[in-house]
Amino acid sequence: MSGNDGSADVASRLRAASEDLADARAAVEARGEARLEAVRAAYREATDLLDRYEGRATGTGDFAAFVEFQESFVELTEGLDDDLPARDAFKAANDLLDQRRLGEDDFDRAREELGPAADLVDLLADREAAREAFEAARRDARRRLRDLDARIDSLERLQRLGEADLDAPVDRLREPIEAYDEAVREAWAAFRRDASAREVFRVVAASRAYPLAAFPEVPPDLREYVESRPAGEEPIPTLLEYADYSTSKLSHYVDDPAALRTRVGTHRTYLERLDADPLVVSWPPPDAETLRYRASELVSVVARFADEGTVAAARRLRDLPDDVAYDRLRETALARDELDEAERERLERGAVEAELTAARDERERIEAALTATAE
Incomplete structure (x- = not known):
């Protein structure tokens, strides 16, 4: 603005x-x-x-x-x-x-x-x-301060990204992250495909203790059905297939077709979307401290269903901030991902620095006015 x-x-x-x-x-x-x-x-x-x-x-x-x-x-x-x-x-x-x-x-x-x-x-x-006009002016000033703070943060971030070394070897971050992401997606897909729905739901429930690696909570009525009925021993893809059967055909596979259709059919969207996304690390990656904490939680969750190679890949992420120049490489990754040609041109001609100076000056004027007019 x-x-x-x-x-x-x-x-x-x-x-x-x-x-x-x-x-x-x-x-x-x-x-x-x-x-x-x-x-x-x-x-x-x-x-x-x-x-x-x-x-x-x-x-x-x-x-x-x-x-x-x-x-x-x-x-x-x-x-x-x-x-x-x-x-x-x-x-x-x-x-x-x-x-x-x-x-x-x-x-x-x-x-x-x-x-x-x-x-x-x-x-x-x-x-x-x-009095009303004065109070409105103070509200406008405080609102403008919030806008300026957000703008200053954005401009400072843009300026910081502009200082990043675009030639830095970001593959030292990308390769272990992509290797982990690929491994965990494959491991979860296999687990969801082969394990019983009951086993999958228990992993989901356990993940809730790890906020940075938690799956969406299972709907209570679906969880109760899977835990208490024999159909819960079937894999999720099989339950979804059953939900499409006619009542007469389904009666050959479960003792209560209506109950399966009600529980599974009602929550089809949840079951279909129960993928590995909560366990995947984004690119560009998060800051070093977030990655450390998240990777520690990922290890705890992934170990419940994946092989040792996938767990080792998660541990590799946990140690990554200490093994490489993480902050510098992350800044490069962010800069490559976020800076378009127009922003780079603004940085080169000093427009960002000028906008930042103007925003800071305005913030100082507003803060001074708020202090001087405080009642």
Whole structure:
């Protein structure tokens, strides 16, 4: 996100909103908040009377309403404190309404006479609006800071990748990772194909103790069926094949065709997707510490179903960060994978450095504005 879209000016807007709020508060304090609240209460009552009686107390309408209206307005005016700001405005409106007959234009003129009171009431509304604008400006500033932090992280990462040695021998990472991935995929495919569903589910359940090497949890009703019924001794591909049989054909293979179709058929997607993906290491690889922890967990899970060669390949990954210049080679792998021609061109001409400097400067301005306007 560039600074040309106006978002970079949030610091200035925040400072301006803070100044506006200070001015609005000062205007209220100069006249006394309690006195302005009293004016607002009186003004609301006066305008409420005008609004409620305008249609009934005008012309030759409801005489009782006319009298009631005048008495109410007189009572309101006489009940005001002598030192109430804009008291003269209420008196002028009352004097105007003290006639034998009132027209709609009299009500309009009365509202105009109350103008000075309305102006004072606006001071309270202006303060509230200024407070809302200030709070919104602070929210915008904090949101912009989050965006800038993410952008700075992205630009710093891009800059770091640009410094990577693209000629470094990344095959020292790729070969052991690809060898392990291929071995574990083959081992799991064979295990899933040949072992009973019950055995497979037990490995899945055991993997749940290793968050970095865990398979998706088996649906409870499917797990209960496989554990308790003879069909659970069949491999998963066989159960999926059974689920496609007609009821009459299936009855030759299981004692309760309906139960198999309900449990296996309902969870076909889970069974079909139960592949080796949770055990595969991505490319480019994770950071060294993550690989160490994950490979340790992979060894524990893979050892439950794979041969010693596959387990050894997992152990090789666990030791990989200590055997090679892992961080440097990983940076090269990331750079080769992520940097396209346009990004490399931006790096070469210094555009990334310029954007990073601008983003950091803007972050400093916003942080300073947030500190200066903190309440």
